[in-house]
Amino acid sequence: MVALKEGYDLAAEVRYWKQKRNAVILAHNYQVPEIQDIADYVGDSLGLSYRAKETDADVILFCGVHFMAETAKIVNPSKTVILPDLEAGCSLSESCPAESLHEFLQANLDKNYYVIAYINCSAGVKALSDVICTSGNAVKIVQSAPANRNILFVPDQNLGAWVMEKTGRKMDLWRGACYVHVEFTKNSINAVRELYPEAPVVAHPECTYAVRLLADEICSTEKMVSYCRQSTAETFIIVTESGMLHRLKKEVSGKKFIPGPTDKCACADCRFMKKNTLEKVRDALECLAPEISLPETLRKRAELPILRMLELSL
Ligand code: 13P
Ligand code: SF4
Numbered sequence: 552m553v554a555l556k557e558g559y560d561l562a563a564e565v566r567y568w569k570q571k572r573n574a575v576i577l578a579h580n581y582q583v584p585e586i587q588d589i590a591d592y593v594g595d596s597l598g599l600s601y602r603a604k605e606t607d608a609d610v611i612l613f614c615g616v617h618f619m620a621e622t623a624k625i626v627n628p629s630k631t632v633i634l635p636d637l638e639a640g641c642s643l644s645e646s647c648p649a650e651s652l653h654e655f656l657q658a659n660l661d662k663n664y665y666v667i668a669y670i671n672c673s674a675g676v677k678a679l680s681d682v683i684c685t686s687g688n689a690v691k692i693v694q695s696a697p698a699n700r701n702i703l704f705v706p707d708q709n710l711g712a713w714v715m716e717k718t719g720r721k722m723d724l725w726r727g728a729c730y731v732h733v734e735f736t737k738n739s740i741n742a743v744r745e746l747y748p749e750a751p752v753v754a755h756p757e758c759t760y761a762v763r764l765l766a767d768e769i770c771s772t773e774k775m776v777s778y779c780r781q782s783t784a785e786t787f788i789i790v791t792e793s794g795m796l797h798r799l800k801k802e803v804s805g806k807k808f809i810p811g812p813t814d815k816c817a818c819a820d821c822r823f824m825k826k827n828t829l830e831k832v833r834d835a836l837e838c839l840a841p842e843i844s845l846p847e848t849l850r851k852r853a854e855l856p857i858l859r860m861l862e863l864s865l
Pocket of ligand 2: 616640641642643644671729730731732757792821822823824
């Protein structure tokens with residue numbers, strides 16, 4: 552690992568190692584701008600899952616959080632999958648340990664649950680699920696669930712509640728939440744709306760009900776790009792993690808994007824997404840570590856509900 556000198560072209564070094572390793576760099580919309588700028592593909596969890604499955608590169612460098620890199624390994628096991636920082640976790644994933652879900656399902660066998668898991672969960676939780684969804688396809692996935700089964704939706708209660716509103720389908724919800732999106736409040740969003748009364752509020756479905764009520768559009772991070780591109784509005788209030796603004800500014804030219812504030816900050820950062828840096832990206836490519844690996848039996852069991860999702864979302 553090379554120490555940084557002044558004027559050192561880190562991006563060029565990343566490109567060098569990327570080519571040498573025959574790697575593809577997949578980055579989530581919440582990554583820091585310099586990582587988004589060097590990535591082969593920047594997108595939401597759904598788009599990233601498709602890209603990870605399709606790639607013929609030898610190495611997938613996943614710039615996102617652990618469950619995303621793990622999903623890439625599950626759907627493309629012959630590839631070396633690396634994550635710049637193994638501590639890039641997710642509060643939603645943590646809120647639903649596989650052991651707790653297993654115990655819950657055992658204690659409620661009479662319900663014969665059809666388990667729909669938001670992709671923000673561990674391989675262990677995926678392995679206990681019937682189908683996976685992302686914020687981009689959750690409505691479609693819930694609509695396709697068997698009509699005669701009770702649904703248990705894990706782990707995000709806010710996304711789950713929003714999908715219930717959209718589909719009219721009753722579901723039992725795991726009580727997990729994203730620590731970033733629940734920081735937006737009715738007051739914090741109303742305060743910014745007063746400053747930009749003409750600007751549509753575009754919010755992620757992980758936000759609370761009180762915030763969702765104020766939104767003009769509720770959608771996944773990928774859909775935010777197409778919504779803002781197609782809208783006739785010139786200014787938008789973007790109620791999600793701050794990394795999203797870089798992608799929007801880059802791809803939707805001539806429009807203005809205001810970050811949704813919280814009660815404490817002018818914007819919201821996910822401390823897990825922000826663990827990854829360009830230095831760590833370079834080091835990961837150079838050392839091919841930290842690498843994601845998981846037992847084959849677990850991988851195979853976790854793959855089934857992901858493949859079901861990918862088929863249902865086409
Ligand atoms: P998207 O799938 O909409 O990108 O959301 C992922 C996420 O982690 C939101 O907090
Ligand atoms: Fe997880 Fe929330 Fe961070 Fe998304 S923003 S990775 S849901 S903690």
